[in-house]
Amino acid sequence: MTISRLRKSLGQPETLKFFIVGCGCAFLYTVLVWAFLQAGLNGLFSGALSYLISFLISYFAQQYWTFARQGGSGRAFLRYFTLQVCCLIVASVCTQILSVAGAPKVVAGALPALIVAVFGFAASRAWVFR
Incomplete structure (x- = not known):
């Protein structure tokens, strides 16, 4: 995706939906970690379980609401998983x-959160949910 196409896409309803889902899932992750820690689970398990739940909700929300793709696709799920791994690496580095x-x-x-959000949107639109 070129810079001019990215700028144009930022004005689309998809963009707002993408960021609503992303922010909502980040908030959900935070609340789940807190709840699991309060329940006595260890940090590693709390973080992993919270991330898994948030990841699944994010995938389905992005697929069916943000990008309005009907029908499940194993290929889209694998691409989304791959994208999330790449985002994790980019954010960490x-x-x-x-x-x-x-x-x-x-x-x-x-x-890094901003970089990953823009990268994630561009890749989701151009590759994952196309």
Whole structure:
């Protein structure tokens, strides 16, 4: 996707839906981690279970609401999973680079999130749910 096509797509209803789902699932993840920790589960299990639940809800919301694709697709699910792994790697590497460079912690957290959100939207639209 070229920069001009990305700029044009940012004005589309899909864009708002994508970010609503993403923010909603990030909030859900946070609440689930808190609830599981409050229930006495360890941090690793709480994070993993919360991520799995949020991932599945995000996939189905993006497929059926954001991009309005009817019918399940194993190929789309595998692509979404692959995209999420790539986003995890990109966010982690960016966070590490910013941390080592001495960026403020808020920047080291927010900038990778923004980069991954734009990358995730572009890849979801052009590759995962096309």
